[in-house]
Amino acid sequence: xxxxxxxxxxxxTEMGQExxxxxxxxxxxxxxFWYRQTMMRGLELLIYFNxxxxxxxxxxxxxxxxxxxxxxxxxTLKIQPSxxxxxxxxxxxSSGGYGYTFGSGTRLTVV
Amino acid sequence: DQQVKQNSPSLSVQEGRISILNCDYTNSMFDYFxxxxxxxxxxxxxxxxxxxxxxxxxxxxxxxFLNKSAKHLSLHIVPSxxxxxxxxxxxASALVQGAxxxxxxxxxxLTINP
Numbered sequence: 001x002x003x004x005x006x007x008x009x010x011x012x013t014e015m016g017q018e019x020x021x022x023x024x025x026x027x028x029x030x031x032x033f034w035y036r037q038t039m040m041r042g043l044e045l046l047i048y049f050n051x052x053x054x055x056x057x058x059x060x061x062x063x064x065x066x067x068x069x070x071x072x073x074x075x076t077l078k079i080q081p082s083x084x085x086x087x088x089x090x091x092x093x094s095s096g097g098y099g100y101t102f103g104s105g106t107r108l109t110v111v
Numbered sequence: 112d113q114q115v116k117q118n119s120p121s122l123s124v125q126e127g128r129i130s131i132l133n134c135d136y137t138n139s140m141f142d143y144f145x146x147x148x149x150x151x152x153x154x155x156x157x158x159x160x161x162x163x164x165x166x167x168x169x170x171x172x173x174x175x176f177l178n179k180s181a182k183h184l185s186l187h188i189v190p191s192x193x194x195x196x197x198x199x200x201x202x203a204s205a206l207v208q209g210a211x212x213x214x215x216x217x218x219x220x221l222t223i224n225p
Contacts, residue, residue: 004154031210039217042117042200042217042218043155043200043202043215043218044215045215048212050210055208055210091155095210097210098211099157100157100211102154102156103154104154105153105154
């Protein structure tokens with residue numbers, strides 16, 4: 001089991017550009033969560049999916065953020081257009097109903 | 112609106128002594144509490160948890176205490192070791208639409224000094 005896999009590990013982009021973060025959950029896990037880590041707010045839940053269906057996206061900060069889960073083994077978080085205040089570490093986690101397994105995160109820097 | 116708060120951004124403890132990390136929450140619907148540990152460039156990993164029906168759970172050097180009336184929990188590490196240096200996140204769980212939804216605090220950076 002390779003765990004939750006996120007790509008890229010690091011992303012540096014210019015303000016206004018589109019950014020896509022990717023996540024492959026653990027096989028068999030039916031819940032997938034996207035979190036953002038900042039110094040001020042710690043780990044914030046952005047959105048989560050159950051069986052590929054978005055359940056709660058109330059944590060998505062703005063319409064610039066969108067997330068999809070086209071199948072059980074892949075999810076994306078897109079920011080368009082990106083802004084410097086989006087700079088943070090973005091984590092994906094999956095769960096089989098009890099306990100979360102996190103990926104290693106994507107460190108996003110928007111300049 | 113921060114439902115789970117860790118008011119100490121950092122803590123420094125001497126090796127061998129006890130480390131105490133604190134966490135407060137506001138939502139009485141939370142029924143499970145967890146601590147996660149995070150090393151640099153890695154994702155958070157589960158450390159220890161406690162159900163709301165208990166007031167203490169122990170696992171080796173790690174003990175979590177829960178005071179429901181005060182809506183407060185703490186993590187005790189004794190004795191502290193250099194490898195314990197990491198960021199610790201407190202999390203509270205509520206069952207929402209069949210999912211265990213975790214709400215995390217801001218994290219406390221623990222540094223163990225030799």
